[in-house]
Amino acid sequence: MSHQLSIGTLDGGRTPAELDATRFNRHTFWCGQSGSGKTYALGVVLEQLLLHTRLPLLVLDPNADFVRLGDLREPLAGGSGPFGDVRVLRATGSGAGHVRVRFLDQPLESRAAVLGLDPVLDREEYNVLVHLENEVSVTDRADLVGQLRAKDSAPGRNLATRIENLGVLEWDLWAWGGRSAEDVIDERPRATVLDLGGFRFPAEPQVAALSVLDHLWKRREERHPILIVIDEAHNLCSPDPTTPVQRALTERITQIAAEGRKFGLWLLLSTQRPSKVPVNVLSQCDNLVLMKMSSPRDLAELASVFGYVSPGLLDDVLHFTKGQALVAGGFITVPSVVQVGTRLTHEGGADIPVPL
Structure with missing residues (x-):
């Protein structure tokens, strides 16, 4: 060539x-x-x-x-x-x-940026995000919020509410x-x-x-x-x-x-x-x-x-x-x-x- x-x-x-x-x-x-x-x-x-x-x-x-x-x-x-x-x-x-693209394949810092999470100011929700890929299996848009709400913790439910409020699940971008x-x-x-x-x-x-x-x-x-x-x-x-x-x-x-x-x-x-x-x-x-x-x-x-x-x-x-x-x-x-x-x-x- x-x-x-x-x-x-x-x-x-x-x-x-x-x-x-x-x-x-x-x-x-x-x-x-x-x-x-x-x-x-x-x-x-x-x-x-x-x-x-x-x-x-x-x-x-x-x-x-x-x-x-x-x-x-x-x-x-x-x-x-x-x-x-x-x-x-x-x-x-x-x-x-x-x-x-797949949300859970993103680095932690990028997922936090998508959700507007600060590791200090939003430390409890951020901590849920830290462990998310090991605790949640996502194959469609309903899975993520449903599994977060099923967790017996206020931070998990708060993160689910944040995701819904931001409308992130409505994006066409996600591969699930x-x-x-x-x-x-x-x-x-x-x-x-x-x-x-x-x-x-x-x-x-x-x-x-x-x-x-x-x-x-x-x-x-x-x-x-x-x-x-x-x-x-x-x-x-x-x-x-x-x-x-x-x-x-x-x-x-x-x-x-x-x-x-x-x-x-x-x-x-x-x-x-x-x-x-x-x-x-x-x-x-x-x-x-x-x-x-x-x-x-x-x-x-x-x-x-x-x-x-x-x-x-x-x-x-x-x-x-x-x-x-x-x-x-x-x-x-x-x-x-x-x-x-x-x-x-x-x-x-x-x-x-x-x-x-």
């Missing part, structure tokens, strides 16, 4: 623009304002990774932009087939093709005794796309992401490499998280950014503005793709983090047209301006035209 990924042309000419596939073993930051072609261009790179590497992809997709990642627009040259095993798990519906997204990821398909955009309750996409990232972190010592692509990363990794789930998720992504590389947990974070992602996550990224941005303040922030990019190149970003990108870092020989090429697969989130 080729180590070079063709993603377009240099400076709009005919010279191919290529990325070194072996350097995706570093974290990557991808940034561009709305309308810059950011998501389309990211799809080009993911297609090339599927074609030319065996690196599994996990795509956390909030807007269904990558749900057709395995759907070729036309046959590839030479009769090559599609990209292999691309699984798409959707938020709505039920069964194996949907995003589901069924198949989970973690089960799918463990089968190591070429790509797993989690469509997080269709849930009924605001916290469900964040808990889904937290669950799969917790799972990968728990199994990090197995050192199975995977590229974790987080589109619209500001939705999952905020510099100012406000809820317990947001804080737990931001802490997990920050931990993976700081320590995950040596275990084969590699991040690709895509967002519209650098200020929407914690700076201690940005600073861990060795690769940079920067598309059109109109804010000099944002470019100044990027210059302070990515010192290997000259101020002159960053200034050019203000005048980019759609599909142009400044590419820098370990996966390209020198910082370069690239005109991104054409997608091989259908784009899931293309712009809607004005009716005429």
Whole structure:
């Protein structure tokens, strides 16, 4: 397999623009304002990774932009087939093709975040949660509250009341005794796309992401490499998280950014503005793709983090047209301006035209 990924042309000419596939073993930051072609261009790179590497992809997709990642627009040259095993798990519906996680499989801290429990302020209910997985067998939504209420203790009944009051059991997210997204990821398909955009309750996409990232972190010592692509990363990794789930998720992504590389947990974070992602996550990224941005303040922030990019190149970003990108870092020989090429697969989130 080729180590070079063709993603377009240099400076709009005919010279191919290529990325070194072996350097995706570093974290990557991808940034561009709305309308810059950011998501389309990211799809080009993911297609090339599927074609030319065996690196599994996990795509956390909030807007269904990558749900057709395995759907070729036309046959590839030479009769090559599609990209292999691309699984798409959707938020709505039920069964194996949907995003589901198991509550009791989550780490204690994540379960407590879902229920808003503090180990000191809510010490009695928290203690019930500590022992929950050893004392409760859950196969459907009625089991958990029923078994907690059957316990001869006020804290157990209080925890059951908390769960009911929060409406957590009404979430579509829970697998109960069924198949989970973690089960799918463990089968190591070429790509797993989690469509997080269709849930009924605001916290469900964040808990889904937290669950799969917790799972990968728990199994990090197995050192199975995977590229974790987080589109619209500001939705999952905020510099100012406000809820317990947001804080737990931001802490997990920050931990993976700081320590995950040596275990084969590699991040690709895509967002519209650098200020929407914690700076201690940005600073861990060795690769940079920067598309059109109109804010000099944002470019100044990027210059302070990515010192290997000259101020002159960053200034050019203000005048980019759609599909142009400044590419820098370990996966390209020198910082370069690239005109991104054409997608091989259908784009899931293309712009809607004005009716005429």
